[in-house]
Amino acid sequence: MQKPPQAPPLFNGTATSIVADARALIENMRKVQDQLVQAVRPDHATFANVIQPLANAENALHAQSHILGFYTDVSPDPKLRDASAEAQRLFNDFAIESVMREELFLLVDAALGKQEDLEVESKQLLIKQHKEYLRNGLKLAAGPTRARFAEIQKRLSMLCLEFRKNQSKEAGGFWATPQQLDGISNEIISDLEKGTGENEGKLRLTFEFHHLIPAQMFAKDGETRKRCTLGYENKCNENIPIFKEVMLLRDEAARLLGYPNHASFRIEEKMAKTPETVNTFLEDLRLRLASGGQKELQNLIQLKRADFESRNEPFDGRFFLWDLPFYKQIMLEQQFSIDQQKIAEYFPLQTSIDGMLEIFQHLFGLAFVEIDGDKRNDLAESGNGGELVWHEDVQLFAVWDDAKEGGGFLGYLYLDLFPRDGKYGTPANFNLQPGFCRADGTRHYPSTALVCSFTKPTAETPSLLRHDELVTLFHELGHGIHDLVSKTLYARFHGTMTVIDFGEAPSQMLENWCWTPSTLKSLSRHYSSLSPRYLETWKAKSNGGEPVPPVQIPDEVINKLIRTRHVNGALFQLRVLQFSIFDMMVHEPTSPEALERMNMSVEYNKLRKDLMKIDGPEVLGEGYEWGHGEGNFGHVMGDYDAGYYGYLYSQVFADDIFHTVFQADPMNAQEGRRYRYGILEKGGSQDEMKTVMDFLGRQPSPDAFYRELDLVEPPA
Template sequence: MNPLLQDFNTAPFSKISNTDYKPAIQKGIEIAKAEIDEITQNFETPTFENTTVALDFTGERLNRIASIFFNLNSAETNDEIQKIAQEVSPWLSEFGNDITLNEALFKRVKTVFDTKETLDLTAEQTMLLDKQYKSFARNGANLKEDAKLKLRKIDASLSKLSLQFGENVLAETNAFEMHLTDENDLAGLPESEKEAAKEVAISKEKEGWIFTLDYPSYIPFLTYADNRELRKKMAIAAGKKGFQENEFNNEKIVLEIVNLRHQRANLLGYKTHAHFVLEERMAETPEKVIEFSNNLLEKAKPAALKEFKNLEIYAKKLDGIDRLQKWDGAYYSEKLKKELFDLDQELLKPYFKLENVIDGVFEIASRLFDLKFEDVSDIDTYHKEVKTYNVTDINGDFVAVFYADFHPRKGKRNGAWMTSYKSQQIKNGTNERPHVSIVCNFTKPTATKPSLLTFNEVTTLFHEFGHALHGMLANTTYNSLSGTSVSWDFVELPSQVLENWCFEKEALELFAKHYETGAIIPMKYVEKIKESASFQEGMQTVRQLSFGLLDMQWHGQNPANILSIKEFENTAFKETKLYPEVAENAMSTSFSHIFQGGYSAGYYSYKWAEVLDADAFEYFLEEGIFNKEVATKFKDNVLSKGGTEKPMELYKRFRGKEAKPDALLKRAGLI
């Protein structure tokens, strides 16, 4: 029996074999189609219940099967799973089109939509109806037959191309290793990094040390290795992902994706892909995003140029470096930071043992939102490293299942993300609770040390956990509006706001304890963490804005005449460029956020949400970082509400006013 087609509560990972996926997805599509037929063949007058609600509850089985499959394709993939992904993605994209291009179904949805003024709906019901109608109208329901056919072809191609893009990036990441046998080449590297590299070499049955493009190996090498030539080798290898003359080259794929997205937008009556995407975001238009980005750039650029100049002077003074290159940035910044603030990342790491940080983030969630996390071993997982928890509230009532997967592996893509295996919804009077997961690539434990996180990894854990809270505390009726199903430039608010607790003494005292002695992190370190929080914030801001502006350049114009990715990027980066150009590198060919993830025409949302998060956290600072009243307002108006109302309305109900960028600029030390 196919385990994916049986009734299950948590995902039955250990029972699934790769051969189960295709038949399960086929069957899931079949079941969902039958559910759609039931709606369209209903001869009663279309109503909110028999059409809008019925449609929201369709495809549940398919969604659960697909979420299991595609989550594994990111976190624990192999050649066979990648091959299946290439086959099933067009089926799912075709099925999505079958729904939005189903005339009988759209007719029923439109009938309900046209009578909504007479229906006496709640805010959530109105949002569901609006969203549903728009998902048809914005995805081709009003097109003529030949245009609908064209749309189906474009969507099938796009789903295959973005998968191929991701597979190529992963293959390039896995293909590179820097094998060192001379210990002198390791000068500057902390002992823990050497030990980790030695273990990689042993696992590959080699002598010496191996460094890879996985972040816990790559970032420390660029930050600490004294050997400039080797830093250069690593940096160029990372920047060449998808930009080499080999089978994993992504240049053609990038151009195909942006052109198809543009054609799709035109077909649907939009000027560009960015105009299509932003219509349903808080930002509303590309013009507004560019104005927002340029305003921030205007404030940040003078600071960035000054910081860069200081870094150049410092590198020249220290090592006679005449021209600072990209592979020098992290190295000299770390040294300068250490000198200015007497703060050494390596001194901090012993206080951030992974298990303690997890306990800390749980304790903070408990104090703010009355949650309790119980480590359980009876929930099935896809890998032995995955941890599982039962989440309950103050009354002992079940809230969610939480999965956490922390370390890099061959089958796992780089980066960190939150995902879901089951959405929250209220169905037949039962509040079905969500199953939420975070996946990261943190420093692994070694033979002599536990997993000790860099401060950056600590903030990443808090960030992803903020997303997880948004999923876990969801409390809406309809699954399509639940949890993180919100406007994309609002989705980063819960994740980014939680990062602020990492900088507060009251919070750090809960978990920043030396892994050997148990001593709480010295307050002088906490002060230095806070002092150094805005170190090179001008450069960081310009860097982040450069990615968002590159994204808008790709998606806010007709890309038909773009022939060279490299030339295009050089133009796009002109106003934000600090370091000299590296001829053999490109950003776009491994820019997974916009070509594989869901951030196309949306990368600006990190900065957009930072304005919200700085403003929101200012409220906590005014009242106390564990103030129950403010936390409850945040939970009730933001975390639990999902996409049931317009984001700015939810935010204003929490904060009492709209967010202004002043809090962000103040926090960043830019005003």
């Protein structure tokens, strides 16, 4: 293995060192700021003597701060998680302090006024830094109003961290008998905690995705599925008052700055620019999806009716939230001959990862070298290879350009793929170290981590991916590749650090490969072919009544699977629409008083019912306050506040790019390189619309998006 020019970061933090390191980083940054204020007068301020030193210091800060805040999402040690959350709070408070330093703003304002001839990314940096000061209180006159704004920002920082912390420590679930879990695969069942004492003979089903989703899809007992659904919707109820307070404080802060609401404040900096653009887009989509959603629901109701009649049970015509995943699965089995659990046998996790990395190697000119065993000891500055990862399950890769692309080093990729206590439960990509250009002109290389919770392998069976999990893995890995191949001057624009309503597009575009026959074939390998032990496991499951499966997934199964891509697609998109509209609703109230009066749990549940027409416990006499899904809506506590619509908005760009450039030949390496350098490498270093237009050679169009979903024009 060629030795990378930059050693991997170490994950040897302690509860004491994490907080101490955060304080030291902040103090170093504050020292740079103080020196600038003392050394440079506004009339002498330029990009070179003000903005560049600030950018260099910010780059150095982010090279370490992301990791200090990462422990809270992945460390098995609660003390490290708490220390990491404290480090995040310190960084957030310092960020607020920095953008409210008027003497710094005067220097940045003066530098902007010089109107120097700067290259694109540096000009982007100067403009965005200037706006940051104005958008964080410095347009307010010094005094009580500005002080109140600063107070709000610090309170918001603390509340959002508390919200996420509650999500991470949540460990809800319930005990169930094997009969109540009938239908769920043996792989999932074997992963469940076995009861003792009063729970002897029972198994504990948690609300973590790797348990929850299979239970909702396959558990035959409707009461079990109901308990899963209601448990998940209420698993973070301690976040309900936090959510409400955050919405009220954001609204107050936006109004202090002169905006009518928080949505106007946030969307101003995104591709959509105004809430009106977002609301028009969402309403248009709502109208287009309405009839399709109703048709899909009626088909599912008929399936439920037939199921009840086959068991001679009375059917009352109701179709509940906890019925949707189950009867969608029944539909796939009965009408499309799709058995998701059989398909999963063709996608062992590790072989799927290997296949995905080969695709990225081919398309983008990359090379992945796994660093394990003694290689870790050789690379670790401490000589202790265990310090290169935060948990023994984590895989580490050095990523390079291939020979044709010059053979240069790109960065480090981490895969943390299995569940454990205290770990962030939703599949996600985390940038651990951004890439940037150092002050001496050398490059600081990025590190990026995939954090997922797939079922852990056993001696008898590897971790097997359902097709939806395969798509998720490819999506999140796409974010990681975006991080690795990006090449920006400044950390703040690196990789996925684009505006939110474009940021999902690159990974959404890559999802199409998981619906391409040749790709599915290349990724597949039946687990029984991996080892004699696995073959014996498979034979035991099949009771010897089936022939040994082919090594790769059969073409007829692939074709059936692809036909199901948009089965119940309108209902799925209506669910995304619910999150998007709710996000806008709570961030765009008519008045502070209206927001104060709003029962957010009721609005959350009513909106889902209005859009999807699927029953919840409200039809059983429990009212609309039966669940509190907003308590688990972590996206809007991060960067997706007044931004969840971005998942739909960015899909427009993703579909346009795929259908225009890759649909004819998804493995076209020439176009893959053009996409790498034209889209991914740019990060957020220039206006994202310019990036898309330069790549497509025209304005982006929603036609492919609507065509893909088979959506008609909305009714007049």
